[in-house]
Amino acid sequence: MNEKAINKKEKSWFxxxxxxxxxxxxxxxxxxxxxxxxxxxxxxxLPTQVSNIIARFSWNGILVLAMVPMVHSGCGLNFxxxxxxxxxxxxATMSIEFGFTGPLSFVMAILIATPFALVLGTVYGWLLNKxxxxxxxIATYVGFSSVSLMCMMWLILxxxxxxxxxGLSGKGLRTTISLEGYYNEVLANFLRIxxxxxxxxxxTLLFFTVLALGIWAFLHTKxxxxxxxxxxNPTFARAAxxxxxxxxxxxxxxxxxxxxxxxxxxxxxxxxxxLYMAPFYMALPAVSAILIGGATVNKAxxxxxxxxTILFQGIVTMTPTVMNNMIHxxxxxVIRIIVSNGMILYALTRKTEGAK
Amino acid sequence: MTAFRKxxxxxxxxxPLLEMRNIKKDFFGNQVLSDxxxxxxxxxxxxLVGENGAxxxxxxxxxxxxxxxxxxxxxxxxxxxxxxxxxxxxxxxAIEAGIGMVHQEFSLIPGFTTTENILLxxxxxxxxxxxxxxxERMNTLNRGEMEKKAADAIEMMGVNIDPKMVISDMPVGHxxxxxxxxxxxxxxxxxxxxxxPTAVLTEKEAEALLDAIRGMAKRGIAIIFITHRxxxxxxxxxxxxxxxxxxxxxxxxxxxxxxGQITKWMVGRDVKNSGAALETRNHExxxxxxxxxxxxxxxxxxxVRNVNLEVKEGEILGIGGLAGQGKLxxxxxxxxxxxxxxxxxxDGKDIPLNAPKKCLDSSFAFVSEDRRGVGLLLDExxxxxxxxxxxxxxxxxxxxxxxxxIKWRDEKAIKVVTDQYIKELAxxxxxxxxxxxxxxxxxxxxxxxAKAFALEPRLLFVSEPTRGIDVGAKALVLDALxxxxxxxxxxxVIVSSELEELRQSCDRIAIVSGGxxxxxxxxSSSVEELGALMLSQVI
Numbered sequence: 010m011n012e013k014a015i016n017k018k019e020k021s022w023f024x025x026x027x028x029x030x031x032x033x034x035x036x037x038x039x040x041x042x043x044x045x046x047x048x049x050x051x052x053x054x055l056p057t058q059v060s061n062i063i064a065r066f067s068w069n070g071i072l073v074l075a076m077v078p079m080v081h082s083g084c085g086l087n088f089x090x091x092x093x094x095x096x097x098x099x100x101a102t103m104s105i106e107f108g109f110t111g112p113l114s115f116v117m118a119i120l121i122a123t124p125f126a127l128v129l130g131t132v133y134g135w136l137l138n139k140x141x142x143x144x145x146x147i148a149t150y151v152g153f154s155s156v157s158l159m160c161m162m163w164l165i166l167x168x169x170x171x172x173x174x175x176g177l178s179g180k181g182l183r184t185t186i187s188l189e190g191y192y193n194e195v196l197a198n199f200l201r202i203x204x205x206x207x208x209x210x211x212x213t214l215l216f217f218t219v220l221a222l223g224i225w226a227f228l229h230t231k232x233x234x235x236x237x238x239x240x241x242n243p244t245f246a247r248a249a250x251x252x253x254x255x256x257x258x259x260x261x262x263x264x265x266x267x268x269x270x271x272x273x274x275x276x277x278x279x280x281x282x283x284l285y286m287a288p289f290y291m292a293l294p295a296v297s298a299i300l301i302g303g304a305t306v307n308k309a310x311x312x313x314x315x316x317x318t319i320l321f322q323g324i325v326t327m328t329p330t331v332m333n334n335m336i337h338x339x340x341x342x343v344i345r346i347i348v349s350n351g352m353i354l355y356a357l358t359r360k361t362e363g364a365k
Numbered sequence: 366m367t368a369f370r371k372x373x374x375x376x377x378x379x380x381p382l383l384e385m386r387n388i389k390k391d392f393f394g395n396q397v398l399s400d401x402x403x404x405x406x407x408x409x410x411x412x413l414v415g416e417n418g419a420x421x422x423x424x425x426x427x428x429x430x431x432x433x434x435x436x437x438x439x440x441x442x443x444x445x446x447x448x449x450x451x452x453x454x455x456x457x458x459a460i461e462a463g464i465g466m467v468h469q470e471f472s473l474i475p476g477f478t479t480t481e482n483i484l485l486x487x488x489x490x491x492x493x494x495x496x497x498x499x500x501e502r503m504n505t506l507n508r509g510e511m512e513k514k515a516a517d518a519i520e521m522m523g524v525n526i527d528p529k530m531v532i533s534d535m536p537v538g539h540x541x542x543x544x545x546x547x548x549x550x551x552x553x554x555x556x557x558x559x560x561x562p563t564a565v566l567t568e569k570e571a572e573a574l575l576d577a578i579r580g581m582a583k584r585g586i587a588i589i590f591i592t593h594r595x596x597x598x599x600x601x602x603x604x605x606x607x608x609x610x611x612x613x614x615x616x617x618x619x620x621x622x623x624x625g626q627i628t629k630w631m632v633g634r635d636v637k638n639s640g641a642a643l644e645t646r647n648h649e650x651x652x653x654x655x656x657x658x659x660x661x662x663x664x665x666x667x668x669v670r671n672v673n674l675e676v677k678e679g680e681i682l683g684i685g686g687l688a689g690q691g692k693l694x695x696x697x698x699x700x701x702x703x704x705x706x707x708x709x710x711x712d713g714k715d716i717p718l719n720a721p722k723k724c725l726d727s728s729f730a731f732v733s734e735d736r737r738g739v740g741l742l743l744d745e746x747x748x749x750x751x752x753x754x755x756x757x758x759x760x761x762x763x764x765x766x767x768x769x770x771i772k773w774r775d776e777k778a779i780k781v782v783t784d785q786y787i788k789e790l791a792x793x794x795x796x797x798x799x800x801x802x803x804x805x806x807x808x809x810x811x812x813x814x815a816k817a818f819a820l821e822p823r824l825l826f827v828s829e830p831t832r833g834i835d836v837g838a839k840a841l842v843l844d845a846l847x848x849x850x851x852x853x854x855x856x857x858v859i860v861s862s863e864l865e866e867l868r869q870s871c872d873r874i875a876i877v878s879g880g881x882x883x884x885x886x887x888x889s890s891s892v893e894e895l896g897a898l899m900l901s902q903v904i
Contacts, residue, residue, distance in 0.1 A: 231756060231763055231772035238753055241742045248702060248731065248739050249754040250722035308744070 083240030093268020130265030389441035412598030465548030538570030662698025670880030683871030807838025
């Protein structure tokens, strides 16, 4: 067996790849490629599957991007994502309630969501500054409790639009609200490319790109540099005259606002506003995606966001399809739950790697 | 005395209780102990003194079998107890062999009584029905026996503390006694190491402790006593052992020496051939650029109580003193890293305390003694480390767009300045993009200096500039500081525990003792004079 010698020889490029890309990510990527190769053989249409992955990437990208500012300022992963999502949902429902339709309803939803995100983000940031070191645990419960509070509020708030309230009683919002006639696919339809079964929502991807570039640019400014330094070593930053609490607060507000915008983009792709317990299930996939993308608790780049979202959403969409077609039985939901939670579990075991 | 006992006793006379032969220890090539030979007889008390970093604690760790020693590659030489070579794998082995150690920090359970703490996990037990069935973990404590044992141990020290008192209600001194009593209650105890036990005690408590030491020695327990208070050593020890730079430089019966002589052994290198700075300058006529009045700083372990100090423009002022006396608190307090109070005037303007930004805006810079904690962004590149404070405080290395609305990081300018300092200070690195954590201690220190230099300050505080770096880097760092002072006219304040280093690079040296300035002397003063000041107001 000459394997060892060959291994040594090839380590120059393979070793470099492993080092720069990370072994776990390499394995996940290989697995995703394997699924894509298997798909046509088990009878799944490849272009449809690829379109699926791209679509889901475009829906989720901004929610994952929302993790970046807080990671940079050392607040850890934003498990309190539901708080931002709730701001987005308030924007969405109020935009519909006020009678905006079509693309304008999307713009208005963002505009209305913004003040909510700023206020809630500030309160949340203030809270996180009080409990330095335990941010992620507290953030999780901020997410939980805000979702529960809003479950009551969705029933109580005086919404009147017949498209949103329960049909019989005429009050209280429904769990799922269709966006048909409002901003369903407004971004996706912009410059949309359709070739056979391949469908690329260019507008949504562009929107993600703009926001991602915005964050990238922000991290290159003086303030962005200070934010990264706060996350890297708060004492160092303080000794350099930085107001550490202010930087952290800013990052939390940014993260919350991105989450608000993120959920609106998600909805325009998905076609529905989901209320009540739905925000509850949004944080973990986003956290997992960025971790799988190679981020750690105190380091994250835009590349981590892009790679992580593609890998996570790719695996989550492909695995059930391929498995279903292989065993000819419809258990996609079961497999989806096992795979997505398995991915989350894997990702969370990685989270300590970055801790100092 | 029976004949047998007499023979045994004579035997003991010949083989010392403890013998350390040619002990050597290095940390990754950095020699910290060389050829240490130490013998100790039953009932003998030796005082171990030396400056911080002289190797006292490392030597005691070796003797006590600390894990840290084994993890860093073990030690050379051998340790003999009663003539037998010992190789301790862990402190438990050392305890088994009869060595006890009382550390500076207490390891007591606050909610337990004295008795419970003394006998923790070694309690005498009673059998009962349940323990007959489920094994001895179910035995109940024999409270009566416990109290008797604890009382015996306390009695051995000859002090009076309440065996039933809960630790959290005790004054500090009694806690210290409880720690010692715990060691004494171990029947196999033959050798007790006391590491600065009097540091936290009041004068009266310390006196009681010294009595206790005498009492224990009479009962045949050998004691190694580490302290900075030389008077205590003279009053209680049979022998004084002085360490410096990893060597035992002198050993003398306590009766035949005095504080002055010990001080000289402690601090003086060869006093004759190591002169002070070649060109000590006199700045008496220069104006006062920084005046510190009634400064207090609440920095744990380095409390500053009342410091009044004037720094002259253009000089290098050294601040020296023993560890824990407050010298480190002075720069840390002024720069706003720890809560402080008092009045600071710089160049005629009042500088508010507790506001790091204000100090930096007034062109102060600070190189912290805590390189890894405060001084560096370990996970970031050298470029970031060096350029960051200047960028944030003085808007250097930034490109302005949209009329200053967007301040973009100027990577090119950052690289240029980083490369310049890498060259100037001979920082050993692969490139300016290397992460700070990958550099060696000396090079990290140079990065910290570069960071401060990039700020182009008017007043530079440097705290422990050569702590933990090798001799070559030491000289380079000190030379860089001198050059920076001479060429740019920057006033420099160096805080250091190494007197020799201060004497070589400073113009004047202020000595801090007990949180106050004990005196200011020209750098050409003798080591004895400075040493005497260092110990003058020790608390």
